[in-house]
Amino acid sequence: MALLPIPAGTQPDEAQSPPAAPARRAVPLAVPVVAGASGVVAAELWAGVHLSGLAPADALLRLARRAERFTPRVSLEPPDGLLLEVRGSLHLFAGVTGLRRAVTEECRRLGLTAVLAFAPTPLAALALARAGRAHAVLEMSALVGQLAPLPLATLRWPGKICERLARCGVRTVGAALRLPRAGFARRFGTAQLAVLDALTGRSRDLRSAFRARVRFRRRRELTCELENHQVILATLAPLFAALAAFLTERQCGVVELECLLDHRHAPATRCVLRLAAPMADARRLAELLGERLERLPLPEPVRGCELRSAALVPQRPDCLHLWQPGEHGGGLSSEASGLIESLRARLGEDAIHGLAQLEGHRPEKAWGKTAPPAAAGYRAAPRRRTRSPPVMRRPLWLLPMPRSLRVRDGKPRRRGPLRLIGEPERIETGWWDGEEIARDYYTAADIHGVLLWIFREREAPHHWYLHGVFG
């Protein structure tokens, strides 16, 4: 899933709708809730969380993960800030007060002390929180008034700039906002002006969204030591059941699955399953892992097992065709990737490959191996003809290396004399990469009528080689 920046400012869908009627906000004023005179509710409301005091390094990430339950739009402001866009979820948490209580509760559970402020722009919410003012500014018109008394340090500008501003007598956000824009940009930099614009909502503030990395990881300790592969696979069954539930819940599949088998002394045995396409079918995954496990030598009996997934991949459910593949143009769906998986599980990663034609006159370099053909998304053969203009006749089989032929009376032999057919084709190329060839290729028939593709080197001593079979 791509991480899209969250635009602050108006949302397109909400911009079209008429301004909402001022809602009756009966908020117990434990903290000041500031509403402007206009009564127009801003399109966005950001909650800025500032972690004060000593917070462990990963506290912010843990908090961000927990905060995803308040809103899908969570953004990190390292090292100590977190932003949540909560306009859409306010009503679910009984307004600002309820949300404040819920977020504070989350922080308390993680052992963090935090200041929480609400404002229509992300930077303003953060600045208020950094200043330790747990305000809730709900409307755009009230924003500047609330920001004005904040010290400039809350914007975290470079120290040099803050010093220069202080020398001019500018120590608060309000004073900075009162300076003429052009002069401010010239003397203190356009970046700082952009921050002020973002602070007051004059320009849009793009935030990258935080997405928690979700992975499956489950352990099972065994009460006895196991050696039999079948039994080990059976003990993995509950883990696979959990994996199935996990994947179904998230509508995701895995492309990589790792199984760790613990031993008493030896290091844990790893078994990694890599798949051609995302798969969510835990029973099939168990089958494939079973194939892998069977070929895996175990140094010692197994005492515990663990199943881990790599990053999850969104799973698109298979579209079932009316016709099965092969009937009246019924196409491929999941059969192809299933086949690749089974072959790879038993025969190894390079069990199956595709073929491609490459540009080049040297027969050895005219073809290449590719990844197996695309499983899905293939509808019809391309209309264009791939047949290049006058193709010389090529054999259907190519030997991996040209095989030397015996010669008698100047004629090549292979289980008897070879009869040359037609004119030779000269292939003389490749001087630029050190693998130069200079050959005259002939079609030849052996005494049984099998057609061969043979060549004679142009360089002395003019050896004959077999290079292909016409088949």
Added chain:
Amino acid sequence: MDGDPKLARLLEHPAIWRGRSAARFAVLPSGFAPLDERLPGKGWPRSGLIEILTARFGSGELQLLLPALGALTRAAGARWCVWVAPPLMPFAPALAAAGVVLDRVAVVGGARPLWAFEQVLRSGACDAALAWARRPKPSELRRLQLAAERGRTLGVLFRPWSAAREASPAVLRLGLAPLTAGACVTLLKGRSTDRGAIELTWPEHRPAPLQG
């Protein structure tokens, strides 16, 4: 009732069995008119195992199949055409020149070819699968035949000529011997076919003239 083409097409479904047509099954034109005349159903079967017996590797057995393979891979919604443990590497430019769409071609590596062949046939992911085997057991052949029926795949097994005397569950067996510009095909087994040799000529039997 038989005049309606739509209905006729529906009734061609292999799962529909009609009393008065015992031997109706989907076929694929072989590309050789004299051969089509003699093959049961006027073409290669779309599903099932066939055997091609040759005295020597390279007697023209691929030439015989290429028109059909090309047509299969060019069709809309084509499935794969898989080569299981070929004795040499199929040469991509020659296949492309023969009209085979390389996008639909896959090659499966060498270890345990018969097991891989059965998986390929059974998977339903392939229109055609080719394999080479020296001495498959009759039970293995039976499994292959059932797998090909199940996956609706044309399975082609290339075997040495000496296997002609053995019984086989394949739906069709042909013997092939090279001629100067073609091959002599002998039908060894097939539903409702008369035996006998057919002489075929390859479409491009002559080597192309030298360029320039």
